[in-house]
């Protein structure tokens with residue numbers, strides 16, 4: 001998620017779930033081809049499995065970028081067909097590609113020919129005046145025919161004129177049922193549902209209708225939920241017995257990164273939402289947000305903040321509900 005997630009966030013999330021597939025934010029083909037690749041695409045092997053998301057609409061450029069990313073070790077290459085920002089529309093990619101399914105198909109085919117790892121697409125239900133029944137169906141059919149390994153659908157339309165990117169994540173209504181119907185129509189194509197999934201329990205309910213679920217804001221803002229993913233969705237133990245234990249395990253990574261010159265708060269900001277409804281959660285956030293931004297802040301600030309939180313043992317959602 002642009003401006004929210006980065007490699008530090010992905011490492012932190014990987015401590016909370018060993019099984020979920022983690023995606024990068026969108027990186028444009030222009031940035032991959034001409035930018036600082038180490039900064040834009042660098043990742044820690046601990047992040048695997050990790051997918052990179054590309055933004056672009058030139059099949060040759062996308063193929064070149066897919067190859068670069070696969071050579072770097074990314075496990076999947078995803079094409080963004082959902083971002084509604086003006087900047088992206090000027091570049092003729094993102095959500096406006098919902099109106100150009102054949103071009104998306106050409107992009108997928110070019111990327112597939114360039115790499116061996118899965119190539120996937122993330123799209124919307126449609127844009128503007130498009131009929132979501134027809135627009136999504138055509139997109140699914142076209143990318144599948146081009147060789148896409150999976151389609152992730154953010155289950156709302158994007159309005160390209162008049163709504164900001166933020167409004168476009170909230171105003172057009174969610175229609176999960178449309179994505180359930182898409183899966184029913186394409187039983188042998190892997191369909192993943194995204195949009196408004198607020199808990200791992202809700203994700204599990206959707207898995208009766210689709211092959212996978214993607215969580216965005218809930219995963220970022222309430223990362224404690226990710227401790228539910230492995231036991232609840234994959235039947236394997238949670239990596240840590242409590243959110244606090246996971247945060248303590250993050251400290252060696254923070255020490256290494258700050259020793260390389262990364263600002264402490266650039267990492268610690270991702271941890272702010274880790275505690276929910278436990279004594280000390282507010283004091284934890286306040287300490288991190290006030291002390292963590294100081295120029296000499298380092299992992300000691302996280303240790304001090306953790307000392308303010310009551311260490312509540314983690315209870316998987318399914319046992320808590322029982």
Ligand SMILES: Cc1cc2nc3c(=O)[nH]c(=O)nc-3n(C[C@H](O)[C@H](O)[C@H](O)COP(=O)(O)O)c2cc1C
Nearest residue numbers: 001002004025026154169194195196197215216217
């Ligand atoms: C700050 C922010 C940045 C985002 N950046 C991206 C992005 O780079 N690529 C993308 O496919 N979606 C991006 N999204 C959209 C999310 O991936 C997701 O589709 C959307 O928020 C709906 O899912 P959710 O309700 O689980 O958050 C972003 C969302 C937010 C809030």
